[in-house]
Amino acid sequence: MTELNFPAPLQAALASKGYDSLTSVQTAVLAPEAQGRDVLVSAQTGSGKTVAFGLAMGADLLEGDRLPEGELPLALAIAPTRELALQVARELEWLYAGTGAQIATCVGGMDYRNERRALQRGAQIVVGTPGRLRDHIDRGSLDLSALRAAVLDEADEMLDLGFREDLEYILGAAPTERRTLMFSATVPSAIEKLARDFQQDALRISAQGEARQHGDIAYRAYSVTARDREPAIFNLLRTHEAQTAIVFCKTRANVNHLLARMSNRGFKVVALSGELSQQERTHALQALRDGRARVCIATDVAARGIDLPGLELVIHADLPTNPETLLHRSGRTGRAGSKGVSALIVPSSDYKRAQRLLQNAKVVAEWVKAPSADDVRARDDERMMDHPGLTEEVGDDAPLAAQLLEKFGAEQVAAAFLKLWREGRPAAEELMETQAPPAPMAPREPREFGPSVWFTLSVGHSGRAEARWLLPKICDAGGITRDGIGAIRVKQDLSYVQIAASQADRFGDFIEITPEVTMRRMQGEPDLDAQAPRPRFDRDDRPARKPAPRKNAPDSEGHKARVKSARGGWLPDDAPLADPRTEGPRPPLKAWKKKSSAGEGAGKPAWAAKGKPRADRPGTAKPHRKGPKRPG
The missing domain is CATH 3.30.70 (Alpha-Beta Plaits)
Known part of the structure; x- marks a missing residue:
């Protein structure tokens, strides 16, 4: 790492963390052509992007081996979610530990007063979410006038979450001569437009291995019946016994349903969904990190930005909606050279959909049957035989062990150990037999057609x-x-x-x-x-076609008949009909004869005179004839 051009304190921090070499994205941002320039970097999840932009902006921030002291921040990192922002802050803390850096976080759900005090003490690096950062700018507690570098982490997710207006507001409050680094898993047209708006002469970097699509992840598709979808998930978790596993569901209701079923079966499980408060989310993630829980059930939105160390297994309880979601979910495992498994639970009705999803994502999955109850028990027996307690020295417990053998005998003690071993685990689920999924259809060869x-x-x-x-x-x-x-x-x-x-x-x-x-x-x-x-x-x-005559045309017979009827038939039958479009307004209708202007009822029609029956009104139907009276 010494041949790369980045400050010595950051090299020492990497060495203390055990870094022997840099990842492709970290090397790319330190290349000579990227020095001092705005960059637009696309790299998959788990490729070391946080350390990459921490190294990239080191030369812009450090003066010698230290960060200059001052009241205004020099660097700003923007992340889409609270968890990702806090994770970025933790990474930058150890990376800049030897530079005297003060790092402040501004994220929603945290105490605003504590954040304000941290900013007032003079933080050189600020990490936050768009909404809370804009709030601090509006209230005057965050001044970006001295900013040297701005980082947009997971820019595609920030656009998906609707933060474009907030980003424009935040970056508009920073100097135009700042350096802007954008990191995104994908670079759609919206990200390119964002880069044109906020960057100047940006260098486009695609990290090597981006198209390899997570080579350290084994993709497996498990064929199950519709009724065995959840039991297959339980057996899969029991077979792997992963240090940490995450199960993705499509909706919040599915998360809550699966959480209840797994809790009843004795799994150490937590859930992440949009209905949780920030404190509940923090407790759930802490339970996963310290081992009190081993399985996390989450929706795609709720799991954005979380980083679970030791994540070995990703289960897709509901199939992803598109290839990008499949890769993004799966990318949470198989990080930093470790191996991981991405398992798709596929009911028979979704075979073709799953095959299309895998083909579009350009990954190859192994189609296998879900682990049966016998498979789970056999795997438990293997783990029991490999238990370190059976091979380690007895030590101080030797007298008690001898007493147990003398009182109960070796066979009874072994049977008790076996019973206790199995009681501490969820029971295996019986699954129905399923047929192997059909092979994906090969593309048809074009037939010879000739000239x-x-x-x-x-x-x-x-x-x-x-x-x-x-x-x-x-x-x-x-x-x-x-x-x-x-x-x-x-x-x-x-x-x-x-x-x-x-x-x-x-x-x-x-x-x-x-x-x-x-x-x-x-x-x-x-x-x-x-x-x-x-x-x-x-x-x-086009060949000429005579249009069909319209029924309402002025020269049609139907039109003449309707006009004649509307005029009350007062025109002679042989009188020509005027076309209002060419011959001016039609003549007025014949007025009703009125009474003399003198006396009662003057100016009114004859039928409106007092005492005139309604039946004599013109145009009024005659009254119905009264029927016979009902018998008394």
Whole structure:
């Protein structure tokens, strides 16, 4: 490590921690081309990113072998979750222990007054979550005017959690000449845009081995019946007896359900979900770290940012929704050169979905049956025979051991030991036999089609087009059979079809196969891997069609009849009907005869005169005839 350019106090800290060499991401950020520049680093979870940015900003912060004393922070590290922020602070504490660094944390759920006092004492490095950091800036307790380096850790997760506005506010309060380091497991377009907004001439770094997808993790898929999904998880935990294991569920309800069942069976288990307070989360994580609990059940969101030392087993109780989630879950094990297992519990109805998930993630999993009750008991017997208490010297307990043998005999003492050994563990679960999952389908080899001509169709996925829907329409339009059609490739806004050269002239250069879909001959072959723009078809190319007459058109017979009826039939039958669009307003309707302006009822219609029955009103239906009276 001495040939790399980073300060001596940090080298001493790494040596005291037992670092013989640096990881690929740590080496990349210390390369000469990265010195003093903004960097955008993509590296998988567990690749040593925290130590990497701690080393990278060392030259920007240290003056000699010490950090300068002052009231304002020099470095800021932003993390998406409380647990990750506290973990980053712990890593930086031992890394900068020999530099006199004061590190303050600003995270939600902690006492605000303690954080404010830590900032006032003059912390050179501040680590926090976006919401709490913005709160301190608003209240005036955090001044970033002297900031030299800013780090965005797990930037993709911060965007997923909706922190972009807070990040803009925080970085807007820092000097523009600062150095900005962004670390992210993935670099989608949103991260690239964030880098363009907040970085200047950033160096893009992809850590070596990023595409290897966790080579120290063994992926296994366990085929089970639907009713044996949870018992298979119990047997899997019993078989491995991992120091720490994590079980991922899709929803909070699934976490609570599995927690209750495992607690009843005697597992040392804790849960992490969104409904827990910060104090409950801290207690759960501490129980895992000190060994009081060995299994953690969590949702994807609740488990973000947590780091569990000695995590040997990851179980996917519910299948991940996408390959990125699968890799992110699995990346919590197999760290720092240690081995880990990522186990997928796959009911028979999800075989194909699991196979597609693994293929898209570019990982190979071993398909095996879930451990049976006999497998669990056999594994327990192996551990019992390997128990160190059976091979170590008896020591001070020799008199008591001799007394037990003399009183009960060797066979009875051994049977008691065996009983006590088995009583301290959850019982094994009986599982039903399952069939082996079908092998994933191999991609079909393209058939030989011979000389052909390609055509473009004006519809694609956006128009809900499918090959099986297009095939008969193309056959009908050209009068050919399906043997004359080769490949049909449906893209987003258009489709391509391959027609045998001997029958391509049947379609000409342009043809309309339906009133909505047209087909045009191409010159050469299409680039099926590229996203071509949607073609524009000229209206002149379409065959002329006479539009169907509208029922409400002014020159239609139905329209004339309705107008005549609406006018009360007062116009002669042979009178021409005026078109209001061309001949001005239609004549007024005939007014009702009114009474003289003098006397009572003047100005009112005749039917409105006092005492006039309602039946005499024009347009009013005659009253119903009264029926016979009901018998008294």
